[in-house]
Amino acid sequence: MYLALAAFVSCDSGRKAGDASVDAGMANTGGSDLGDDGRGGQDSDSDGGLTPTPAHLTVAPTQAFLQTTANASVELTVTVKNTGGLPSGTLLLSMTGPDASQFQIFQGNCPNGVAPGRSCAVFLTFLPPDTPPDPNLGAQASATLVVADSQAPDVVFPVEIDVVILVPSENLAILGPADMGTVVLGGSGANLPFIVVNTGTDESGPLQVSMASSQFTKTVDACTGISLPSAGTCSFSIQFSPSELGAERAILTIQGPSALGVASEIIAGTCVAP
Helix, strand or coil: CCCCEEEEECCCCCCCCCCCCCCCCCCCCCECCCCCCCCCEEEECCCCEEEECCCCCCECCCCCEEEEEEECCEEEEEEEEEECCCCCCCEEEEEEEECCCHHEEEECCCCCCCCCCEEEEEEEEEECCCCECCCCCCCEEEEEEEEEEEEEEEEEEEEEEEEEEEECCCCEECCCCCEEEEEECCCCCCCEEEEECCCCCCCCCEEEEEEEEEEEEEEEEHHHHCEECCCCCCEEEEECCCCCCCCEEEEEEEEEECCCCCEEEEEEEECCCC
16 A cells, blocks of 8 residues: 555644545544543632643544545644633653554644643645555555544544545546435435546447445446546445444546546445334
């Protein structure tokens, strides 16, 4: 796996925290924390006075899924907030996991920690390799960003990061919903339409529609075996019929006989209990 990632940390200036993209359609924004005692950052002392509570860090998201192509970067913002009444210590940032060596972290301009009620943003930029991945399987990378307070280094806040690298589209384009919706276990979602466009100048040759998951099925297919002229289109439909609870993703690929005719994207759905 050839990966490169840069992490940049910045205090609460609003420069970039709203700009980071997670296919996006696709990042989980759950948070983790040490817990809030509900006393507004203050404790009562033995004399009945109020003293600030220690620093309490929260981190969001705790899980992130990124997708990109072999010729485009993708970014993720991780926000670290102090909900306590005293400043935190220096933020300790590290990477672990199978692809940790491919990630770089730069402490940035908040080396003295996070003030009460304030936050810092860790900006992650994923730079994929130049080698195109397999069209049907893509390429994958995973690592965990670990955040800790130097004043309490034994309490850590992990952010699990998974990346899928897709083959860059070449002379074909897929138009359709990336999110297949939420479906009850044992049920099936709606038949959602997709359109394929020949964006090249030559005939596409016979097309093939494939998905790397049995939980997504084609219900209508007017593209497989069809050759599109330049600017020509065809359509097909996909239905999400999950067999397991939780989120499910698959790579949807359209290919012609030439290596110069391919398009891929991630489709996803969520399965919930009845």
